[in-house]
Amino acid sequence: MAYSKEVIEHYEQPRNVGTLDKEDPTVGTGLVGAPACGDVMRLQIKVNPETNVVEDAKFKTFGCGSAIASSSLVTEWVKGKTIDEALTLKNSQIVEELNLPPVKIHCSVLAEDAIKSAIADFRKKQAERNGERKAENAAPAAQPSQGGK
């Protein structure tokens, strides 16, 4: 199969390959796909908790050239966006930008899943953190109501 020049460009010069500290509460990690299926994408975003703007994004991908290109493109796109904006990203935009053929559409779906999963992870961490803060503030009163949750 011949690859589009957009896929080749991203594959040969992938943007934002790397790893962010997954323990950092401002980092959201999305790990999607499965080795048995031949695609695993890990997409990480570092978000400013005050503004909800994605300040950095990194990826690592086990998969074909189109999967690598899709993840590379997504990291480029989400940087500088708010997480709400990032959530509106659709796989069809990736298909269009990279000129993916029908058999490679699943790569774009996986990239969309990866960004959604990374944002969900970030939000979960933030909620837990806020929950902890609330719990700390309300610690003495909170104890009797334990188990009421």
Place this chain on the structure above:
Amino acid sequence: MKLPIYMDNAATTPCDPRVVETMLPYFTEKFGNAASRSHSFGWVAEEAVDYAREQVAKLLGAASEKEIVFTSGATESDNLAIKGVANFYAEKGNHIITCKTEHKAVLDTCKRLERQGFVVTYLQPDAHGVVTPDDVRKAITDKTILVSLMLANNEIGTVHPIAEIGKVTREKGVLLHCDAVQGVGKVEFDVEKMNVDLASISAHKMYGPKGVGALYVRRSKPRVRIVAEMDGGGHERGNRSGTLNVTGIVGFGKAAELALKEWRADAARILAMRNRLFRSLTSQLEMVHLNGAEDPARIPGNLNVSFSFVEGEAMMMAIKDVAVSSGSACTSASLEPSYVLRALGVEEELAHSSIRFGLGKFNTEDEVDYVAALVVRQVERLREMSPLYEMHKEGIDIKSVTWAAH
């Protein structure tokens, strides 16, 4: 050294220039129809075909050139052998034995016969792709008419012990068909010594032209009968109607003659190059898995390896100046990784990571060194990009992770 480098000789081989030279007159001045009995154009063509028939018969160790039926290629030969025997011997029995790792030309032919009421046993090979004579013996019933097993596997290069299997089928009075496409001219093969009753071969896998192949059909001890697939002018003793591809057959004959004369020397040189490639890769990279069997149960030119944590198609894209193939799902529309590797029990992740190098007689040591260096560099690059490699380095067992299959 010229780029791109061709290392996919299991898919097809270039024509030997000596083959092309032999073919050329048959396109122009010697263009006759081998079936034309009334003039010299036909006689010249017929004579050329008969000569090629002898050359092919000699390569296979056949007792007579009359045992060679020319076809369009090995897919047709496999179809003609299996359907031809099944239909002729249907009254004797309805059971056929083959193996899970056979070529689709055999497997899909068997599946069609199953729909017509035949019963097919698909033998399970071991982890290296080998079927033993004992596996065959145990599978034979009083309804068995045919055993169809390949000489060498196209993906992993595993060589079946055809000589030993031939003893079993002969003792049991069952016919043995051998798809010898990938093995003939690369390892020992002799239909007489090995008790093979039908054998499929193809010219373009042995430095001959595409579009021509042959089916060997034994004529004595026992005399094998087949029902023809193609009806028409009764060419090839009624076994395969259709005007003969004289030019192709002449080239096939020449390729067979060269193979018979030169295969041992070629095989030794190719084996040395393949070992050099494998040693070079495994000495520089960790987690390189060999798929298939060790020598001597492996054809010299085949190196099928999985580079853990690197997907096969991405790998092929990374070495785009080198023509190889992969068992990765992404190379097919089905999104399923190689059925051959899965039949061996190779984990799906490793099947997705497999690369098949097919070395041939026109490859050089310089090419091997270039390819080895390029592959090492690109595997390292892609592993740096692979989340699975990072997890591996952190000591996380990838199998312990719950993956959301998609």
